[in-house]
Amino acid sequence: MDKNNKIPFDEDNYTHNINKNNERKLDRRGFMKTMVGAAGLFAVSTLPWGSIAATELMGLREKKYPKKEIIDVKKLNIGDAFEFAYPTDHDSALLIRLGENEYKAYQNACTHLRCPVFWEQSKSELVCPCHHGFFDVKTGSPTAGPPRRPLPEITIQVEAGKIVATGVKRYET
Incomplete structure (x- = not known):
């Protein structure tokens, strides 16, 4: 209460600035799911390059050389x-x-x-x-x-x- 005996906010505590319906859009579990998904996407996107490198290094494909x-x-x-x-x-x-x-x-x-x-x-x-x-x-x-x-x-x-x-x-x- 302040000098005028008025409550400074509509509520009697200081949680007035939290929108309780959207209070936790991204919690720890959601964050971890996002990180695992991003890591999986990264791993899958590198598979084509990894397979090209593996065939080259293992000598599975014969190189063509110019005369x-x-x-x-x-x-x-x-x-x-x-x-x-x-x-x-x-x-x-x-x-x-x-x-x-x-x-x-x-x-x-x-x-x-x-x-x-x-x-x-x-x-x-x-x-x-x-x-x-x-x-x-x-x-x-x-x-x-x-x-x-x-x-x-x-x-x-x-x-x-x-x-x-x-x-x-x-x-x-």
Whole structure:
């Protein structure tokens, strides 16, 4: 009561500002139902992307690679290496001529920390100078150092006197 002996509100308590019919539109249970529904919707909406990623990572779908001419056979001597870009212009690769009709090509990034790999002709091996990793030139398998996976091999063939890249072999697990 105030100085005039009047009640300041129509009611005798201070709950006049609550609309009792709509007092609890969103209680704890309603809030949790909304959050679980939103999480479920998010999970279901990511399923298509997850299935695409799973098929790609598990190698269930075969990738298509463009054919790309690398170099003329006559320009590469036995024992020499040639650097080129494959499968895209941003992927460095290395072609090595091992014999008269024997060629090997690998992606030019160490499988340890992606440092460039170099052809050591005098030792007949591929070398990663960053952490002293060594790879067998015939298989791409690591022979020493920290790398544990082989270099990704690029499939090549000779067509009309030119060496052509045709694809990248998947890792065998």
